[in-house]
Amino acid sequence: MSGFAQKIIDWYNENKRDLPWRNLSDPYPIWLSEIILQQTRVDQGLPYFHKFFDKYPTVHLLANAEEQEVLRLWQGLGYYSRARNMHGAAKFISSELNGQFPDNFKDLKKLKGVGDYTAAAIASFAFNENVAVVDGNVYRVLSRRFGVEEDIASPKGKKIFQDLADSLLPQKKSDIYNQGIMEFGALHCKPKNPDCMFCVFSQECEARKTGKQTDLPIKIRKVKIKNRFFTYLVLEFKGRFAMKERLKGDIWQGLHDFPLLESENFYNEESLFDQTLISLKSLSRDVLRCESFGSYKHILTHQKIQAKFIHLNLKSENNLNKICEEYGLKLYSIEEIDKLPKPILINNFLKEHVF
DNA sequence: AACACGGGGCC
DNA sequence: GGCCCAGTGTT
Structure with a gap:
């Protein structure tokens, strides 16, 4: 295992939050949490996870719900197509797949609302598949630690980060590592005011060497507000x-x-x-x-x-x-x-x- | 490749 | 007031 992955895992074991979808093997609540947490902070998504998991403890119960009822529960969370896609995927899993969740990255991606990140996350956390997750946290941590100045909004940049993440993925404990790098990005290597003084990468972080911590990752916004x-x-x-x-x-x-x-x-x-x-x-x-x-x-x-x-x-x-x-x-x-x-x-x- | 799609937190 | 967040689907 690379020194990078080992440090991430060590940091994670020491600092991880206790979240209800962690340490589960049932893919359903993991999928539920991942959909809710797309572009959404844990603090904001947490109450919604409880609402949904309490009301629909199984994928069948979610599948049998009325769409209006699902949207009503989703109210206030934003990006409402997530709710519609999630409901559609639940119906598909319940009726077409007999409630059996897809158990690998390739098949998970076929679900509505499940893209590269979410498919990798579920495959890793629920089925221990060796795939690297790349989300906003991963972009930030990798760009800073390795000094990558490629635009994360461009397809070229996305591929560079995906390849880098793949190359860093350890053979063993890749699920812990995936959780770890995201948790590290969310809690320590934050967008603003990262705690570089007390960082496990304080010696080798490229961004810290050049003082570019808050300039990375580079994201070029093209859409006007x-x-x-x-x-x-x-x-x-x-x-x-x-x-x-x-x-x-x-x-x-x-x-x-x-x-x-x-x-x-x-x-x-x-x-x-x-x-x-x-x-x-x-x-x-x-x-x-x-x-x-x-x-x-x-x-x-x-x-x-x-x-x-x-x-x-x-x-x-x-x-x-x-x-x-x-x-x-x-x-x-x-x-x-x-x-x-x-x-x-x-x-x-x-x-x-x-x- | 560009764009649409939410709401909340942070500085 | 601008940026960011456990991104995906459409065109």
């Missing part, structure tokens, strides 16, 4: 809220949120109001004028969505208030929105339509 502006109408009818299912091909597809207007900015009020009128005609068939204020900010990786809520201009003759009164509707103001329990905000996709 887009700004989007949503104005929400929050309408209540006898304790239920008007919600719409979001269309495919956009964010939160298939999920539900409040009726909304999208504009290029919040200052383009005139056009926003015009749209409002058109949109509200489906509710009231009347001409309405609304006034907007307040804000709710929602930041995504590649989209910056700023949302706010509107209420009506009370001076208006045929205003939404009147319509609301007629129909027994309540239109929420921003102050009232702020007092609502958090799940009622735009993370929500409850399937409760008033109209």
